[in-house]
Amino acid sequence: MAKGAYNPAEIEARWQDRWASDDLYRAVDFDESRPKWYALVMFPYTSGDLHVGHWFAYVGPDVHARYKRMRGNNVLFPFGFDAFGLPAENAAIKDGIQPAEFTRANMERMMVQLRTLGAAFDFSRKVDTSDPGYYRWTQWLFIQLFNKGLAYRAEAPVNWCPKDQTVLANEQVIDGRCDRCGTLVIKKELEQWFFKITDYADELLNFDGLDWPQPVVTQQTNWIGRSEGCEVDFTALTTDGGQEKMGIFTTRPDTLFGVTFMVLAPEHPLVEKVTTKEQRTEVEAYVEQARNETEIERQSTEHEKTGVFTGGYAVNPLNDERVPIWVADYVLMTYGTGAIMAVPAHDERDFEFAKKFGLPIRQVISPTGQPTELEEAYTGEGVLINSGRFDGLTTPQPALAEVCNYVRAQGWGEPSIAYRLRDWLISRQRYWGAPIPIVYCGEHGAVPVPDEQLPVLLPETDDFKPQGESPLAAVKEYVETTCPVCGKPARRDTDTMDTFVDSSWYYLRYTSPNEETAAFDRLAVDFWMPVDQYMGGVEHAILHLLYSRFFVKALRDCGLLSINEPFVRLRNQGMIVYGSGKMSKSKGNVMAPDQMVKSHGADSVRLYMLFIAPWSDGGMWTESGIDGTRRFLNGVHYLVTSTYPKDATAAIGTPEERELVRLTHQTIRACTQDIEAFEFNTYVSSLMKLRNALQDVHATELARSVEYRRAIDALLQLMAPAAPHLAEELWSATGHEYSVHQQPWPQHDESLAAVDEFELVVQVNGKVRDRLMIPVGTDEDHVRHTVLSRPRVSDLLDGKSPRKIIYVPGKVFSIVV
């Protein structure tokens, strides 16, 4: 047996080459002999090197996928790159590098890093969203959605980032700022493409059959924001002496008698029709001001309520009362009907508004049934008062239902449901993305590019600076084309798609990444999908995960898929923070693992990242513990190369040997449970315990027994997912068949793992007073006799007889005096 020091650099390079040339991690399509297992990590942006945050996110899933393979699954564990997007384009603007070049260099760099870290990804299925072979199908899928009526073009007030000069999705506006550059976002009216995600609002609220972390489910549910209520038609009195329907949405129809004024969103079309001559100047100024407000100014709750009276009135159908109509920016055009009934007595915002502008407040709900003094809006339950025929009803029920039924019976409105979720705006006025495959013809309007003309290739250019419209608009040869229908001159859409469109279907592409005649091979998708285990950061709880769920449902309705959900089981890793917070290139606090790999080896780094913190929690990055995992591997290397009893055939039958067998089986059980549960820190801890036990006996007679050898074999197999290189090296050095990664996962024997003796804790009046060893299965009377005859116990009892005794076998003997 080769002795000598553990030299990770040499071992790791050697096995990485061997695994690559043997295609050890290749997934097998249509192999029905083993259960399939599709394990997926969220693919990274190609913004630069992989940092320790990335690696922390990937090493746990890598262990889990390797474990699944040893458990006999046919594992698909692919990797790819979310390669379109702003980082490449910003680098192009800043450093003059072509985005494609920037992306390609980063991709190669990241692949090398992943290989040196020993990741078990199937790189033969690499997906690159910026490759024309990929985005051709992104475009094709866009057209399928368009043909199905799920992609549409509309003028809309959109979020506009003045610095990046692009439109943003609602999901990309964080605290009123652009989530890329932090600039305050403003509103702008533009013709844009939308995906009709709102058609799926109710279906997206259904998480049946999904094993997802509760916080993600909650976030998506809140984001979709379903509210049940009632739409009620008030009558607006227009300035020309006419009447117009003024629909409002309310979740509180029980407060309809408390309406003392109405509020329109500044963008509401009725504003113009109800504003009187006297008020016109003031209203127009206000509307103009609201339009120019940044999101953060407008949406802040600290922002004091503003608004102006239109001079116009509306009639409440329930009591025929005339109430004034105001315009205020706290009412949003994009929610409900863009108009509200204001009930200051029972709504905090209306209350604040009424106080500020001296509007009447009428109480219609009282906790006591009698009018009370209102210091603030009363939103609790109670009894209806001042409500005509509904006086005396308790609310919420039955008042809500009764009023709603009455409104409906009178033909004044309908029960209705409002959602916070808006349609997904996907147009981006940027260069580095998939071009929107639409041509505008004077005669035929928006026409999709025919399949045979796909992909619509990104044109080459050197000018990436956005000027309020996409850089593509400046490329004449690109823009000018002909109409696919009539052949007359036409113009291309010059926008590109949101990169979240690219990432909404990449997991489908992995199943058949080289398919040239379709977005994906239907048989391959049916074989592999859905993803059994998806792993990534919680920051994608609403963006990517909601979009992907929508995509699968939409493609299903296009007849392209037969599944309803993309990801069955979801697990989120915690965040690794360093210095100023989450690691990111833009923050300049990036820590790359490469140097640690050089000094300690990939296996040590892997183990360290698994060990440092629970995978789902993350934590503060520090290198101070890396020596511990390195010492562990040194120790394993020493034990195996110096003490492995290759030819041992006999057991020696000592208690120490039984103890070692027991620990081995307990370790198998613990490691299995921990990996299943994504608790990798305790998994590594179990490996260390087994190694420590072997270390303790390695110089004794026991180290020449077959059980000692079996314990080492088990240790190597159990550590193979975490420290793949050293496990392989030592597996081979001990004369086993290549490869340790193709061995079946060890099975524990419950009877061998069971203890035959336990330490019984004796408590007197709740305090631990004694401990003694008791053989398993000793009957209670015997235990009782043994415990009570202990000198320590009888001293404490001091002649008194126990009032109560509780005996929990295996655990505790509790005496109450």
Place this chain on the structure above:
RNA sequence: GCGGGAGUGGCGAAAUCGGUAACCGCGAUGGUCUCAAACACCAUUGGGUGCAAGCCCUUGAGGGUUCGAGUCCCUCCUCCCGCACCA
């Protein structure tokens, strides 16, 4: 404000059902080895007290249930994350 998660040694952390709090590591201290340092190995390491056997205290704070609470219940504090004028 609403929703979610978390508070345990000097540090990262562990703890099936409510049953020995602090496993496994890092660091620290002492020792062996060395000319010396590093490495490695051995020992100690929550706090207090005692010569010792031991005793007392300790899981953000306070209360409760229980023979027994890090774990369950109530009140409160702090931190992190998400949403935030959604009618």
